[in-house]
Amino acid sequence: MNSLSYLTGSSQPTSSSKEELRFPFSESSLPNVTEEQEVENGEVSQDSKGGRPSWVWRVVFFLPTWLIIKPIWLIWFVLTFPLNLIEHTSSKDGSVEEEEVIPTNSQGSGGGEVIEDDDLVGESMVLHEDSIKSSRPSTSRSSYTSTRLGKFLFPKKLIPQSILQTDRKKVLVLDLDETLIHSMSRSTSSSNTSQGHMVEVTFSVSGVSSLYYVHKRPYCDLFLSRVCKWYDLVIFTASMREYADPVIDWLESGISARFTKRKYRSDCILRDGIGYVKDLTMISKNLQDTIIVDNSPVSYAMNVDNAIQVEGWISDPTDTGLLNLLPLLEGLRFTTDTRNILSLKNGEHAFV
């Protein structure tokens, strides 16, 4: 079942007053037949003013209703009485407690924070250790505090309205070299370069011009064209602008979308002995809505919890690294905080 369907409430029938919706076979309709008939006659006289067809339908349905359906229903009711009784008694609690919830909702909506409401108002429970049955041999954690996981809060809606309704997409930061493409300069590659796209780069500082053969990673176009529907794409590369710009232009020509931002080596932070580090805060302040896909852990050293690592690609034609990320990225677009999922790479440290 997709979550969207119940969020939009499509499965719910149009609600009307309870009297109208009364199930016609409820227990009450059986004993007082005469009353029902009187009421029915009264309604008929009212309906006949409104229109003739409904009166006709009433006559057509009259005989089967009282001769076949009602007796069958009576038998059915008698047979299922024990089950109905159980259901009836168990649902009584719910009906009582329901009244207590309603004022809460009205308070929440009155506060004007409707969007945040569904995010946080929920029911909670705490896991407790059963002290009697704790026969487990004491492992490294001797205390085994039950409340380590804290209180569980259950959202009323799985995906908050604020995320579903907004037009703002999350930001996906992509690396260029060894993640989306691989390039070789002409001098180092002698063979098997004929298929690559040629990019001529002229460095403004030195004035030296050189030729690069650029290869797209397998599924690169598929990846970009899918992902651009879900995210705002940003290229953040540790290479020079003179080289990166023509390559990005070439990538853009293969897909319908554009990269919203381009960041180059000049935007990286150089750490001695480590390399170029990419600081995600200069792209977006909302780190909970930012994801970086990179092949080198050094690049995202400042934002480990936002990172998806992908294996570096050089020449393997059967590589599926980008294809494998598609289901994950599609699933991440509705999360409230991407760091919650992406920090799971640290194992249990994510929970403290």
Added chain:
Amino acid sequence: MSDDLLIKDENSIATVEQHDLFSMGIKKLNRVTPGNGSLRRRRRSSSRASSKNLKSTTDISPASKIFRNLLILEDDLRRQAKEQKLLKWQFTLFLSSLMGVAGFAFYELYFSQESVQGLYRMMLQFLFMFIMITVILFHLSGEYRRTIVIPRKFFTNTNKGIRQFNVKLVKVKSSVSDMIADIVRYISRKVAWTSMRILRIILPISYLETTWIYQLWRSVAIRSQPRIGAVDVKLVLYPRAFSAEIREGWEIYRDEFWAREGARRRKLVNQISPKRD
């Protein structure tokens, strides 16, 4: 029949909870009940909790936030898995029926005892060539890969992608009785929807809401909603990265969320046929 299904469903969820409670053996589950410690006050806790200042996100434990986002991820992966499965079946059926027709034409042309002549022969030849070209184009345009190869590897690919986050997507085997119940629900749901649509056409709208037959089908439609939760696909945390407590917490969290969601949906039944107190 519909009553049976409803009751069965409630029972199944109840057993899921009970299973969690008892199978763990080391933990027991207590609902947070400020004030009194009675176990059945579920909703009261929510009203109390929300009256406190829960609007600030700092109050929510990290585990709760992680589990909630995992639920969102899991639900979307479930939708994707369903979508890919449907795609795979549709196009497998399409291709195999095409190949069947082509095989028939080929047999008629070259292996049949009586030789076919005239217009019929030309038609068969055209049909055969047409299907062959279609299949070749289907393959060359990459549609074969998109619709059959990639969906078939969906679980493998996804698991390769999410392995670095120490989670795994697994299929859940459902028992035979569950499958039968699912089929019955599916059929009765479809029948109910169809007859409601027909009734909406033939009956005047003013009379529709009070007709017993319309109400009957409506209640059948609600009572035969599909099972929800981790019924087909679920995310599992890796045991080597997470302790048993966290993994159990995740299972409990998911089951509990979907049990509540199911209860919320089934309340619609009570709205339609309110019980008399």
